[in-house]
Amino acid sequence: MADVRFENITFHYGDKCILKNFSLTVEESQIMCLVGPSGCGKTTLVRCLLGFIKPETGAIYVGDRCVFSAKDRIDVPPERRHIGVVFQDYAVWPHLTVLENILYPMKKMRMNRDEMARRAKHALEQVRMVGYENHLPSQLSGGQQQRVAIARALVSSDEVIVMDEPITNLDAKLREEMLQEIRVIQHDIGTTILYITHDQEAALQLCDRMAIMDYEGNLCQLGADEDIILRPANRFVFEFIGVSNFLSLVQQNGRAYIDVGEKYPLDDCPMDIFASGQKMEMGVRSNDIAFDNTSPIRAKVRSSVFLGSEYNYFIQLGNRDLRVQQNALDVIQHGEVKEGQEVGLRFLQPRYYPAKEQKGGNA
Ligand SMILES: Nc1ncnc2c1ncn2[C@@H]1O[C@H](COP(=O)(O)OP(=O)(O)OP(=O)(O)O)[C@@H](O)[C@H]1O
CATH class of the missing domain: 2.40.50.140 (Nucleic acid-binding proteins)
Known part of the structure; x- marks a missing residue:
């Protein structure tokens, strides 16, 4: 398991400053929900962590590993950062079976066959998809596809998984079930999860700690959900979380x-x-x-x-x-x-x- 540290990250799209000296630590073996209004820069932060875009300043650490440092010119390529990802649109390959989808990231990591088989079996058990190995995504429900995406993230990294609005496309009942499942899976394996959402209800159900971003991409409060609800740092947090x-x-x-x-x-x-x-x-x-x-x-x-x-x-x-x-x-x-x-x-x-x-x- 590993913590994730963002230190003084600055990122612009053109002239527009999205993140300015942004720092945040996601503690090891916790679920941290990063919550903020649409467009505040949550996905931008995730893309910096995954190595898809390059901040102009700052550093990013996964445990002891520095995966990015502007000062030291470190920029580990995405496939070598070993971070599992689950996106909103499932992002499971439609032409690959469930098992092939789960094997895919391990093949890219050139893992040996026995290890791949062992991890795939374990991940399928964890997301309760044993028996579906040979199904194509089109033969699965939205919730099942999302479980495959989680299994695939689990085999990519048992250290850190990033989930960016992973349940937005599901109906209300499935959303509830998936939140429970993510919690149970995380509890069993202790992976560090950074969960990105603008859905404060989901965040409250799921997280150990919550980080609240405002419209300008500033981190305005970090704490357990009780802290955020009972002791909101400012009016923005008070208004954003709960009905007021x-x-x-x-x-x-x-x-x-x-x-x-x-x-x-x-x-x-x-x-x-x-x-x-x-x-x-x-x-x-x-x-x-x-x-x-x-x-x-x-x-x-x-x-x-x-x-x-x-x-x-x-x-x-x-x-x-x-x-x-x-x-x-x-x-x-x-x-x-x-x-x-x-x-x-x-x-x-x-x-x-x-x-x-x-x-x-x-x-
Ligand atoms: N490729 C891009 N080029 C230019 N601007 C972009 C690009 N991607 C995102 N933006 C802008 O950057 C800002 C932050 O976007 P980002 O996707 O990080 O927000 P978000 O908090 O994840 O929003 P949401 O909750 O709606 O997904 C937005 O104003 C968005 O329009």
């Missing part, structure tokens, strides 16, 4: 109010947030809004949707619509609120951030 609502705040006569057309006092709000003179907002996650009839913050239930394990409510508070999510078990315990009903609201774990600047124009 934002409400404008004002202060009057030393007291803070939510301003939603009508003003509701917010007694727990620390007044020092107004010290900078900036407009402030309160962010609260949808599952951190509780119904409490004793609360003076009065709102109206516009709609209620049952989603199996949770209820989704759309609530009108003054001139704002809020989304509230409640666990189905809590609803069973405390009772469902009905459309049209008036409710009192209580905000748990609110966060305070400067308001975003409104963009002008009609665009």
